[in-house]
Amino acid sequence: MQALNQSIAVGPMGFSIGQLLIILAFGVALLAGALIGRRHHTPTADTLFNLLLIALLGARLVFVARYWSSYDGILSLLDLRDGGFDPMGGLVVGLGYATWRLWRSPRQRLPLGGALLAGLLAWGLTAGPLLLIEQQGRPLPDTPLTTLAGAPTDLPELAEREAKPLVVNLWATWCPPCRREMPVFEQAQHEIGDITFAFVNQGENVSLVNRFLDEQSLQLDNVLLDAHTALGDVTGAMALPTTLFYDAQGQLVNTHFGELSQATLRQGLERLR
Structure with a gap:
């Protein structure tokens, strides 16, 4: 739905x-x-x-x-x-x-x-x-995704494995604000241990995503592929970038549309704690 x-x-x-x-x-x-x-x-x-x-x-x-x-x-x-x-x-x-x-x-x-x-x-x-x-509560969608290695996965599986609040960033390599905010996420992922970050690419193939990560020298965990942009449809995110903040119980507590800075990311994370 x-x-x-x-x-x-x-x-x-x-x-x-x-x-x-x-x-x-x-x-x-x-x-x-x-x-x-x-x-x-x-x-x-x-x-x-x-x-x-x-x-x-x-x-x-x-x-x-x-x-x-x-x-x-x-x-x-x-x-x-x-x-x-x-x-x-x-x-x-x-x-x-x-x-x-x-x-x-x-x-x-x-x-x-x-x-x-x-x-x-x-x-x-x-x-x-x-x-x-x-x-009324909006749980984590179980939209089929794949890892960069080609393995099938989904967000509930990631959340269950990590057992922490989850921040989901919907992005694409062609999107300028997505590109600008990636270093902010990279720093946060390396410095914040009690939050899980996932980066769900919308509609692009693995070679293009890997090339982008290499060119930008980005070290990111949990980069996932959504080849058919189904997650955007399910969550109602019709424009990029969109960042979704889920608590440890898998309920959506906040949504940020548009580019994130360190300040706006910090604001979003406060509601998860």
Whole structure:
């Protein structure tokens, strides 16, 4: 049975379902603000865009503060490709800015308040059911895989043998963010002994994967092949890279779509401990 999609590929770009829901909610807020603002001759679009940018900035700053030691320079701090944001931090900062705007601009209170309420309702009505589905538990799929030596295996077999939480990275050699994050995984696999890492290549043959590992001088354990990309279908991961975090009981507890840095990997691992 195919799982609910966790990400959607649009050409060379990919979006997580969470990102799409935020875009939807923001669009609803803009529409509601425009309709109510037109009636009261008070535009809200600029304020809403400022709110979004400030909330994103706050979420990033809080995340960086939490995982400061995982960054090695200014450039890595500014690299947003790792998706390193603290949702609660962004929510607090955004609510603070919205409260200040409502207090300072009495004319905007009704249209801005209506826009924010419409956006929150849109997000809650869509994200809520998805969250309930996630909380019902999603066990390790038993999708047939093969090792680089050609032996058949699957993730439950690996998890049973290791008896530890399992991090599963879906990747391909043609995927630039997959290539960039591999050294992060290599370091983590060598340094962290209480977590098992598995790297499930999607749709490529063993010679291509081995050539890539040799060219990049990567020393990785548990590199597996999924020739028919069945694992992506089963887990709902429609874009690469996707990293799945399973606890010691084999239940999915977290999913990260997109490139991982040391900081975002550390965030994901915290939920396994």
